[in-house]
Amino acid sequence: MNSRTRIKRIESWLINFFSCLFVVILCALVIVGVQRKLSAADSPNFATVNLKLAQSHILPRYKRLQTNAAQFEDAIVKLCNAAAPRDPSASQAAFHQLMDGWMAIEHIRHGPVELLMRNFRIHFWPDKGARGARQIRLLHQRRDQSGLKKDAFTSASVAVQGLPAAERLLFSKSYSKTIIDAKEKNYTCQLLQAIAQNINDISKELLASWSPGSNSYQAVIQNAGKPGNKFSKPKDATADYVKAMHTTLKVLTDLKLDRVLGKTIEKVKPKRAESWRSKRSLRNIIFNLKALQAMYEGEKGLGLKHLIESKHPDLSRLLSRAFKKTLETAQSIQQPLTDAVTMPKPRSKVLRLAKEMRALKVLVSGKLAPAIGTPLGFNALDGD
Amino acid sequence: MRFFIAIAAAVVLTSTAYAGHHEKKAVIEQYTKIAHAMYSDSLTTAKRLQSIVNRLIAQPTEANLAAARTAWLAARVPYQQTEVYRFGNAIVDDWEGKVNAWPLDEGLIDYVAASYGAESEENPFYRANVIANKSIKISGKTVDTSRITKALISKTLHEVNEVESNVATGYHAIEFLLWGQDLNGNGPGAGNRPASDFDPKNCSWGNCDRRAAYLKAASDLLVDDLVWMTNQWAPNGKATVGLVKGDVKKGLSTILTGMGSLSYGELAGERMKLGLMLKDPEEEHDCFSDNTHNSHYYDALGIRNIYLGEYRRIDGSVVKGPSLSSLVAKTSKGVDQELRSKLDATMSAMGKLVKAAEAGEAYDQMIGPNNKAGNARVQAAVDALTSQTKSIEKAVAALGLSRIKFEGSDSLDNPSAVFQ
Numbered sequence: 001m002n003s004r005t006r007i008k009r010i011e012s013w014l015i016n017f018f019s020c021l022f023v024v025i026l027c028a029l030v031i032v033g034v035q036r037k038l039s040a041a042d043s044p045n046f047a048t049v050n051l052k053l054a055q056s057h058i059l060p061r062y063k064r065l066q067t068n069a070a071q072f073e074d075a076i077v078k079l080c081n082a083a084a085p086r087d088p089s090a091s092q093a094a095f096h097q098l099m100d101g102w103m104a105i106e107h108i109r110h111g112p113v114e115l116l117m118r119n120f121r122i123h124f125w126p127d128k129g130a131r132g133a134r135q136i137r138l139l140h141q142r143r144d145q146s147g148l149k150k151d152a153f154t155s156a157s158v159a160v161q162g163l164p165a166a167e168r169l170l171f172s173k174s175y176s177k178t179i180i181d182a183k184e185k186n187y188t189c190q191l192l193q194a195i196a197q198n199i200n201d202i203s204k205e206l207l208a209s210w211s212p213g214s215n216s217y218q219a220v221i222q223n224a225g226k227p228g229n230k231f232s233k234p235k236d237a238t239a240d241y242v243k244a245m246h247t248t249l250k251v252l253t254d255l256k257l258d259r260v261l262g263k264t265i266e267k268v269k270p271k272r273a274e275s276w277r278s279k280r281s282l283r284n285i286i287f288n289l290k291a292l293q294a295m296y297e298g299e300k301g302l303g304l305k306h307l308i309e310s311k312h313p314d315l316s317r318l319l320s321r322a323f324k325k326t327l328e329t330a331q332s333i334q335q336p337l338t339d340a341v342t343m344p345k346p347r348s349k350v351l352r353l354a355k356e357m358r359a360l361k362v363l364v365s366g367k368l369a370p371a372i373g374t375p376l377g378f379n380a381l382d383g384d
Numbered sequence: 385m386r387f388f389i390a391i392a393a394a395v396v397l398t399s400t401a402y403a404g405h406h407e408k409k410a411v412i413e414q415y416t417k418i419a420h421a422m423y424s425d426s427l428t429t430a431k432r433l434q435s436i437v438n439r440l441i442a443q444p445t446e447a448n449l450a451a452a453r454t455a456w457l458a459a460r461v462p463y464q465q466t467e468v469y470r471f472g473n474a475i476v477d478d479w480e481g482k483v484n485a486w487p488l489d490e491g492l493i494d495y496v497a498a499s500y501g502a503e504s505e506e507n508p509f510y511r512a513n514v515i516a517n518k519s520i521k522i523s524g525k526t527v528d529t530s531r532i533t534k535a536l537i538s539k540t541l542h543e544v545n546e547v548e549s550n551v552a553t554g555y556h557a558i559e560f561l562l563w564g565q566d567l568n569g570n571g572p573g574a575g576n577r578p579a580s581d582f583d584p585k586n587c588s589w590g591n592c593d594r595r596a597a598y599l600k601a602a603s604d605l606l607v608d609d610l611v612w613m614t615n616q617w618a619p620n621g622k623a624t625v626g627l628v629k630g631d632v633k634k635g636l637s638t639i640l641t642g643m644g645s646l647s648y649g650e651l652a653g654e655r656m657k658l659g660l661m662l663k664d665p666e667e668e669h670d671c672f673s674d675n676t677h678n679s680h681y682y683d684a685l686g687i688r689n690i691y692l693g694e695y696r697r698i699d700g701s702v703v704k705g706p707s708l709s710s711l712v713a714k715t716s717k718g719v720d721q722e723l724r725s726k727l728d729a730t731m732s733a734m735g736k737l738v739k740a741a742e743a744g745e746a747y748d749q750m751i752g753p754n755n756k757a758g759n760a761r762v763q764a765a766v767d768a769l770t771s772q773t774k775s776i777e778k779a780v781a782a783l784g785l786s787r788i789k790f791e792g793s794d795s796l797d798n799p800s801a802v803f804q
Contacts, residue, residue, distance in 0.1 A: 117661055120661050124661070128506070128548065128549070129487055129549065129664075129666065129667070130504045130505065130506045130507070131662050131664050131666070131667070133501075133504070133505065134501055134664075135662075135664065137501065155753065156663070156753065157661070157662045157663045157664060157753070158661040158662060159661075159662055159664075262546060267546050269546065271505055271506065272506070318800055318803065321803050322802075322803045325803050355802060356802055356803070358799075359799035359800075359802035359803065360799075362799040363799045363800070366799070367799075375777070375781070377773075377774075377777045378644040378645060378647075378648045378649065378773050378776070378777060
């Protein structure tokens with residue numbers, strides 16, 4: 001072997017050695033990467049937080065809703081059975097309790113509430129085409145009795161089945177006057193009773209579907225990732241919570257505030273506010289925000305925050321501060337929303353609130369969702 | 385030697401990535417070409433409608449009214465296919481309210497039946513009836529409406545008082561003038577306006593000259609608006625240049641945003657599911673003409689067109705080129721196949737709506753409260769669209785695009801600063 005061949009052999013050996021080393025390092029990197037990915041996907045945090053939210057956040061809120069709905073139905077039955085002139089104040093108070101209950105769980109837009117149009121049947125809003133007004137008027141014209149029977153009523157237009165219809169009957173001058181003064185049982189009262197019973201029925205269904213049990217939605221969340229489950233991994237179930245938070249913030253900014261505020265004070269539209277008849281538009285917003293804050297912080301510690309706390313401490317603190325500040329701004333508005341938006345000083349507070357909610361929404365889509373690793377996907381509100 | 389193979393492999397990898405860039409550009413270019421073809425076809429059919437409207441006004445016969453209705457129906461075919469360009473392209477979205485706003489409170493424009501109702505708390509102009517009134521009050525000021533012009537209906541009346549249902553221009557305003565109200569509720573039958581509504585010599589319902597003037601102004605305006613939009617999609621138009629010269633990822637996101645948002649939020653949600661929830665005959669997109677089945681069908685076809693990179697023009701010729709479909713297939717054959725089969729399933733569900741409507745069951749009957757089979761037929765199309773959206777989301781992921789950027793329009797530059 002001459003020196004030339006020897007050098008050549010060494011050279012070829014070196015090349016072989018380094019290319020092997022290169023391949024080995026590459027493989028090692030790939031394996032480490034895959035493992036890191038796997039360990040992130042299998043992280044027990046997702047499953048724990050999912051279940052905690054179902055048990056300590058969602059279930060108690062549906063329980064409260066059902067209690068409120070039962071009390072509302074009782075109040076309406078009493079009201080309608082009383083002799084004229086009837087006093088609607090107890091029913092109106094029960095309505096407010098029920099609205100509080102709904103606004104505290106409205107942000108949960110996935111699971112059983114999606115089935116059978118339950119969410120829309122409880123609270124169809126906004127009614128941009130004013131369909132509810134027209135349909136309730138037509139029902140009164142026809143005095144349609146068969147349509148009020150349980151089976152028929154559950155498949156009637158959602159605009160006559162739920163809370164906004166009840167609000168119109170209880171708080172608008174013309175309908176509430178009929179309820180107070182009519183000598184005998186009147187159609188308005190019959191419709192109101194059908195609505196109250198319907199909301200109570202739906203609330204019972206929701207409570208049952210989230211209560212523990214092998215067929216419950218709680219079990220679906222608990223078994224995320226197991227064969228046959230709708231979620232291929234626990235993180236997919238978490239994605240629903242994140243999406244719910246984002247959608248609710250979008251509803252709050254786009255629908256509950258921006259449509260009301262108008263671009264300038266001259267173009268303000270107070271009657272586009274949610275629940276303007278019962279003067280509780282701002283109260284709805286505060287209940288929504290408190291619910292989102294609780295979902296983030298956790299009712300007893302384990303909320304969405306838990307998933308980002310250690311890896312993204314700055315973001316986790318920023319979001320805590322953002323929820324707190326936004327809520328404080330909402331609570332600092334003294335007047336009913338319908339008045340506040342028309343008065344220069346209070347309006348500036350409402351504008352501040354809108355800005356903070358929009359910023360929160362962007363933080364959820366731009367920071368929280370990527371940090372948790374849950375894409376938001378297309379949104380039902382993408383239309384116009 | 386292996387070392388060099390490793391290097392060579394790296395070079396090959398980079399060059400495919402480079403080729404990928406060209407391929408993506410080509411897909412975006414094809415997207416703009418199809419837009420131009422679709423808007424050109426919309427313009428051509430709108431011009432035909434315009435000329436027949438002129439004939440109807442000159443000779444208000446039933447035959448001419450029927451011809452105008454046929455021309456309107458034909459104009460909807462290419463236009464509805466353009467709707468997929470609306471979401472994601474601000475230039476289209478900011479403009480489209482002028483041509484396809486819906487639903488409308490038609491009492492703003494002309495006479496309506498008593499069942500329409502006297503007032504709406506959402507809309508003070510619910511029964512303004514501009515055709516019958518030579519002046520109206522807007523925010524306390526009296527506005528002269530003695531001459532019905534393009535400017536009056538587009539600048540003063542359209543969305544007056546910021547109420548979205550004050551639709552004074554576009555396809556649906558013209559549709560109302562050609563058909564009149566559909567007073568059949570959830571029962572059979574469309575609007576039934578007589579040709580004498582446009583005949584000053586033998587005038588039904590009064591103000592026939594003003595009604596004719598309104599129809600002419602709205603038809604002329606539709607042509608003007610479509611001329612403008614067609615120009616935006618010409619090879620050197622603003623919309624085309626913005627996409628072709630812009631960021632490739634952003635361009636692809638635009639295409640998929642349009643597909644997903646139209647499929648889900650708009651078509652499956654606002655236009656179809658809402659109708660099923662409200663069971664209201666007014667909740668149909670083309671409610672005067674009972675043409676809703678076709679509107680939905682061609683919306684869905686537009687989504688499929690831009691995914692496959694092909695469009696059949698009104699003259700029968702086909703515009704075909706590099707497709708998003710083949711781009712997705714490069715990364716994931718499975719996702720591409722799934723999405724294509726979902727798009728086909730939607731077309732089949734939409735086809736069933738069209739078939740039922742052509743057999744005499746109009747869309748407003750299908751969404752009626754006591755029509756289980758009709759409800760189920762509409763629901764099947766909603767489900768198909770929803771399912772197709774999930775596959776579009778998979779395509780977004782397959783191409784490595786993020787959904788977050790899509791929100792650009794209403795996002796803040798620095799949301800954290802708000803909470804300092």
